[in-house]
Amino acid sequence: xxxxxxxxxxxxxxxxxxxxxxxxxxxxxxxxxxxxxxxxxxxxxxxxxxxxxxxxxxxxxxxxxxxxxxxxxxxxxxxxxxxxxxxxxxxxxxxxxxxxxxxxxxxxxxxxxxxxxxxxxxxxxxxxxxxxxxxxxxxxxxxxxxxxxxxxxxxxxxxxxxxxxxxxxxxxxxxxxxxxxxxxxxxxxxxxxxxxxxxxxxxxxxxxxxxxxxxxxxxxxxxxxxxxxxxxxxxxxxxxxxxxxxxxxxxxxxxxxxxxxxxxxxxxxxxxxxxxxxxxxxxxxxxxxxxxxxxxxxxxxxxxxxxxxxxxxxxxxxxxxxxxxxxxxxxxxxxxxxxxxxxxxxxxxxxxxxxxxxxxxxxxxxxxxxxxxxxxxxxxxxxxxxxxxxxxxxxx
Ligand SMILES: *Cc1c(COP(=O)(O)O)cnc(C)c1O
Numbered sequence: 001x002x003x004x005x006x007x008x009x010x011x012x013x014x015x016x017x018x019x020x021x022x023x024x025x026x027x028x029x030x031x032x033x034x035x036x037x038x039x040x041x042x043x044x045x046x047x048x049x050x051x052x053x054x055x056x057x058x059x060x061x062x063x064x065x066x067x068x069x070x071x072x073x074x075x076x077x078x079x080x081x082x083x084x085x086x087x088x089x090x091x092x093x094x095x096x097x098x099x100x101x102x103x104x105x106x107x108x109x110x111x112x113x114x115x116x117x118x119x120x121x122x123x124x125x126x127x128x129x130x131x132x133x134x135x136x137x138x139x140x141x142x143x144x145x146x147x148x149x150x151x152x153x154x155x156x157x158x159x160x161x162x163x164x165x166x167x168x169x170x171x172x173x174x175x176x177x178x179x180x181x182x183x184x185x186x187x188x189x190x191x192x193x194x195x196x197x198x199x200x201x202x203x204x205x206x207x208x209x210x211x212x213x214x215x216x217x218x219x220x221x222x223x224x225x226x227x228x229x230x231x232x233x234x235x236x237x238x239x240x241x242x243x244x245x246x247x248x249x250x251x252x253x254x255x256x257x258x259x260x261x262x263x264x265x266x267x268x269x270x271x272x273x274x275x276x277x278x279x280x281x282x283x284x285x286x287x288x289x290x291x292x293x294x295x296x297x298x299x300x301x302x303x304x305x306x307x308x309x310x311x312x313x314x315x316x317x318x319x320x321x322x323x324x325x326x327x328x329x330x331x332x333x334x335x336x337x338x339x340x341x342x343x344x345x346x347x348x349x350x351x352x353x354x355x356x357x358x359x360x361x362x363x364x365x366x367x368x369x370x371x372x373x374x375x376x377x378x379x380x381x382x383x384x385x386x387x388x389x390x391x392x393x394x395x396x
Contacts (some may be wrong), residue, residue: 084234101131274388278385
């Protein structure tokens with residue numbers, strides 16, 4: 001078989017592109033994608049070196065700018081998100097940082113959901129604020145609040161849907177309309193769903209953020225991230241900052257993520273299948289006050305979730321009647337489930353958000369995000385669901 005290049009694969013389905021996109025086979029005829037562990041590249045002559053540096057000739061110069069393994073990952077993820085362009089980053093946080101610094105200047109304004117990853121809140125409130133970039137936080141699901149928070153200086157609307165850890169949803173299409181009416185870009189952190197379950201660009205979003213650390217890897221091995229969007233916004237502005245400031249993805253990590261993408265759809269469906277069983281079991285458990293999972297009929301945005309997503313994801317959060325003490329007791333009673341704040345792993349993980357992922361927020365910020373002391377978050381893995389239930393039942 002010949003090596004189909006990017007344009008050849010345009011007609012293929014999601015799963016096929018997840019397995020094959022972006023691999024430009026070398027003369028060695030390798031079937032699996034090669035890793036290129038090289039910091040720099042050689043030129044055939046001084047003139048060629050000069051042409052590359054001047055940008056007159058395409059090609060590799062240095063791995064802070066481009067690397068073939070990283071490019072394979074970028075082409076593949078771009079295809080899966082339906083994006084023109086993708087740039088890989090050293091972490092999910094550097095993807096968000098590169099997007100903000102690449103696109104914004106002093107005096108610009110962000111409207112952000114208050115229900116976002118704790119460290120993203122710190123980035124906005126502490127570090128972007130220091131550069132004179134202000135953020136207004138609004139309730140994720142309240143479309144009017146987004147509308148009212150927009151000012152003349154607003155450039156970005158930022159959100160995660162479903163949110164972490166309460167699984168609230170934003171109506172992406174509605175917010176995209178509002179953003180575009182005000183000449184703003186809508187940025188969606190698609191970490192929880194991945195393109196296997198939700199494709200925000202098709203709903204009108206402009207930029208996709210990924211923490212590849214989570215489901216894209218899917219096996220808890222590497223830290224990485226990505227930004228997807230148009231060539232102009234992502235390929236120029238975001239990449240321009242990235243290649244200068246340097247938080248780029250390593251070739252080895254890109255290779256691990258490539259292998260993750262190949263099984264992403266299968267794994268996401270398996271996470272969803274386990275999560276719905278667990279959510280339903282928790283919902284009828286006497287020790288549980290409330291369960292947060294978009295797949296439950298009781299979820300206030302269940303209909304939107306069915307409309308906007310092709311699956312409900314692997315994150316199930318719940319409040320215990322006994323409060324923080326009961327939460328810590330439940331966590332400490334587990335024998336199999338991993339006590340860690342990471343998510344998106346084959347291994348089920350359990351965490352107490354108020355004292356871990358959201359521990360650096362002020363009590364007021366936590367309250368605004370709805371993170372109570374009673375809340376426990378499970379990232380449902382791929383073990384037998386009966387074993388997961390049994391491990392939790394012990395501490396409840
Ligand atoms: C983990 C996470 C991030 C940050 O990603 P890192 O790879 O840890 O830097 C951003 N957003 C969400 C939703 C996350 O879960």
